[in-house]
Amino acid sequence: MKYALISDVHSNLPALEAVLRDIDERADVDYVYHLGDLVGYAPWPNEVVELVRERRIPGVAGNYDSTVANDYKHCGCKADSARGEELSHLSYGWTRENVSPQTKRALGELPFRLDVRTRGGHTSKPQMVLVHGTPTLNTLYWTEDRPDAFCLKMARAAGAKEGDLVAFGHTHKPWTREVEGVHFVNTGSVGKPKDGDPRACYVLVEATEEGLETPEFVRVEYDLERAMEAIRKSELPDEFAEQLRTASSAVPVPD
Template sequence: MRIALISDIHANIEALDAVLADIDAAGDAEAIYHLGDLVGYASNPHAVIDRLRTRGIAGIAGNYDSTVASAYKHCGCKSESPRQETLAHISFEYTRSVIDAEHRRYLGALPFSMDLRPLGGHTNGPRLILVHGTPTLNTLYWTEERPDAFCLRMAEEVRMRPGDVLAFGHTHKPWHRHVAGKHFINAGSVGRPKDGNWMAGYVRLTLGESPDPQVEFVRVPYDIESTIAGLRMAELPEEFAEFLRTGGGLG
């Protein structure tokens, strides 16, 4: 079974549409799931939510989704400098100001996690567990530098067995590691990559064709100039445009 995993769209409808077009063109994904952070930083939160709803793409709440839905004081994003902190607040206040009640309710209804058996509940096949940050917090950053012991501690939280897959996002940097037969996948970011590559990213996950899951990281070009034009029309900071152009070089 082939599954597409998308994460951290961040109101970038052009990037989302490019990724969905690429998935459709491949024609072999039996399911698509999102890993949260649908809104924030770009100017089209309603369009992103509507596209996912129209396509019937299920998924979970990112920290941005849950904080916008609950009118929390901050997005829960990690800032590395005072300017980044300022930009995070500008983005959060913009998103809170434009999101309407219907779309806020949708964000608020997203579950914290999903626990799936893609090969069917009657088989002993692998589980696919979806979270945004970690199984304990959707604000905790699970970077590639985390030691194996951290991965195994998170695996214990959801009772993973060898062959199971735990997928997440939040850091906007894709990676895959397997520890003690358990697989950990960061799906990267559709709409706001931070790995130095501006193109939209997603994961093609194949389960059941071999003992271990097959993981492919895919990058897709998109109409970034339209996204940047939307940022400018919304009078969002120019740093957001440069962040997109450089794949996270600034922000």
């Protein structure tokens, strides 16, 4: 069995369409799951959620999804500057105002986590635990510099054991590690990468008779200009377009 894991689409319809085309062209992917944050920052929240529903892609609630669905006071996003904080509030306000009732309901139906037993429910291993941030909170950032002890703490919280995999997103920066036989993978971001590579990112995981293979990162070119132009034509801040081009969370400095 081969699984495609996508995360952090953030309303970027051209990026999602390109990733799904890439997955379809491979022909050997059996299942696709999403790890949340379908909306925010780009002008296609309703279209992205509808496409995910049309494709019947199961997934979990990212912090953006759950806060929009529940009309929370903010998106639970972390900013590196005062302007970054302001931008996060502007994006959140625009998204809440522009999601349809159907989209809001769909976001509210997403579970916090999904457990996938690759050999069926009659066996306990191997298991994939799918969350957005961590197995404890979808707002907690699980960055690559977290020590092994933190990873093992999260594995215990998830009930993951040797041979299992814990997959998550939220930071928009892909990385993978194995600690005491447990695989950990940050799937990166489909629609808003922050690792300096503007291409959409997703992960392939293969389950064999021996267990789960090391996750494979896939980068996909998409119509970046279309996404940037749509942001500029919307009421969203133009900075979000530049962040797509640079694949960074940094706030552009005006000339």
